[in-house]
Amino acid sequence: MAIMLKTDSAIVEMPFPCVFDSIVALYDLQNELYLMHPYTFLLNKYIDLSLLYLDPNFSFSGSIVIQNPLSDKLEKMDEYVNFFMEEEDDTEDDDDELGISEEMDEYFGQLYTMLLEDIRRHPYVIRVTNRSNQLNESFAGLDGVTSDTYKFETEDADEDNLILSFGSTNYDMMDLLMMYEHGDSLTEEEILFSQYKDGNDLYATEKIENVTEGQIHPNKVAKQWIKPTWPGNRVRYRFDTSNSKVITYTKLAMNVWANASNQAIKYCAVKNNFWNRLTYKLGLNWYVRVSTQNKYYSSSNIGFCPWSNMRLGILVDEEYFLSQSVHEMGHVLGLIHEHQRKDRDDYIIVYTNRVPFAFRHNFRKRCFSGNYSEFDFQSVMMYGSYAFMPDTTRPSMTRLDGSKFQGGGDICSDKDKIGIRKLYK
Numbered sequence: 001m002a003i004m005l006k007t008d009s010a011i012v013e014m015p016f017p018c019v020f021d022s023i024v025a026l027y028d029l030q031n032e033l034y035l036m037h038p039y040t041f042l043l044n045k046y047i048d049l050s051l052l053y054l055d056p057n058f059s060f061s062g063s064i065v066i067q068n069p070l071s072d073k074l075e076k077m078d079e080y081v082n083f084f085m086e087e088e089d090d091t092e093d094d095d096d097e098l099g100i101s102e103e104m105d106e107y108f109g110q111l112y113t114m115l116l117e118d119i120r121r122h123p124y125v126i127r128v129t130n131r132s133n134q135l136n137e138s139f140a141g142l143d144g145v146t147s148d149t150y151k152f153e154t155e156d157a158d159e160d161n162l163i164l165s166f167g168s169t170n171y172d173m174m175d176l177l178m179m180y181e182h183g184d185s186l187t188e189e190e191i192l193f194s195q196y197k198d199g200n201d202l203y204a205t206e207k208i209e210n211v212t213e214g215q216i217h218p219n220k221v222a223k224q225w226i227k228p229t230w231p232g233n234r235v236r237y238r239f240d241t242s243n244s245k246v247i248t249y250t251k252l253a254m255n256v257w258a259n260a261s262n263q264a265i266k267y268c269a270v271k272n273n274f275w276n277r278l279t280y281k282l283g284l285n286w287y288v289r290v291s292t293q294n295k296y297y298s299s300s301n302i303g304f305c306p307w308s309n310m311r312l313g314i315l316v317d318e319e320y321f322l323s324q325s326v327h328e329m330g331h332v333l334g335l336i337h338e339h340q341r342k343d344r345d346d347y348i349i350v351y352t353n354r355v356p357f358a359f360r361h362n363f364r365k366r367c368f369s370g371n372y373s374e375f376d377f378q379s380v381m382m383y384g385s386y387a388f389m390p391d392t393t394r395p396s397m398t399r400l401d402g403s404k405f406q407g408g409g410d411i412c413s414d415k416d417k418i419g420i421r422k423l424y425k
Ligand SMILES: [Zn+2]
Pocket: 168, 327, 328, 331, 337
């Protein structure tokens, strides 16, 4: 197989591996850099390979490509991400004019495969994977800790499925590399538990309240929704599953929130091609990837962030499927759990010490959120008194007077509607 390679003045036909061999060799020379800056390093490499193919002005002659500053390359890639933004609006007209050709798709497909391989065999990722397996074993005997509390989900043979799942938080492996690159004080435990040893949020209220967006370190906020809302109120999504139940319920949940927002929220499907997957994986193309997990619960990232995932548990009971879908879509739209709001102590008592250690992160107060209405026991984002408790005699949360509560209903409460309308105008 040969790939057409565009250079300054001509289109040269080159066997695919040749191009890669030269570039890869060049990068291998900089092994130290690879370890010091795992994320930027991979970002650079795959941007170079993409630009090499796409942009005749980024001519390929050994190291020239690499000498362009990352900011220039990112700007260039941004143009291409926008140019190739293949989306299907709800007005389904199938206009393929600005599409990606089959040849391009094949090229990006190979880049994508290489990128995944690079990530998989990165020493830091291997370390976290091993560590996560050890933790998994050492916690296996504890109450309420199941074997899938935290683990990498690589065994599903889904090529996109390179995710460390820990409770309700998913870490994409690129995300981990980014944390390693910038997170000077982050230990593996802190990454795995998403908290400091004192149990506080990475951004405890007192530490962050007077800090503006720009001052906060980008690696740590990648999944912490500094900005909960989606640009232009448009949620871009891609189904990475063919499970018809998941697709149906996700669309139902989208409608529930669109209606709740008086149609302020719009959704836009991103096409399932390798360009969109490659640029997503690199953290350059922000949309929510909707997929499944073989579990009794679902999980999502919060708000507009890179590597956003909404994963619906296919073992979830039929009767809870709608509420879980609506709840997860609430996270995607920027909402946190009601019981994690920073004002929650005015309404509830949380018995953190009763909760099995592995689940405690679900009870941390979080400083930023898109929860703009009054505290609401009926919110679809609210859990019940016995959430995460292995036995049902001791609640993890009660009202201030000690009484128990149920948790939210199937769909948005009245206050959820008020809140989402404030968030998405
Ligand atoms: Zn949740």
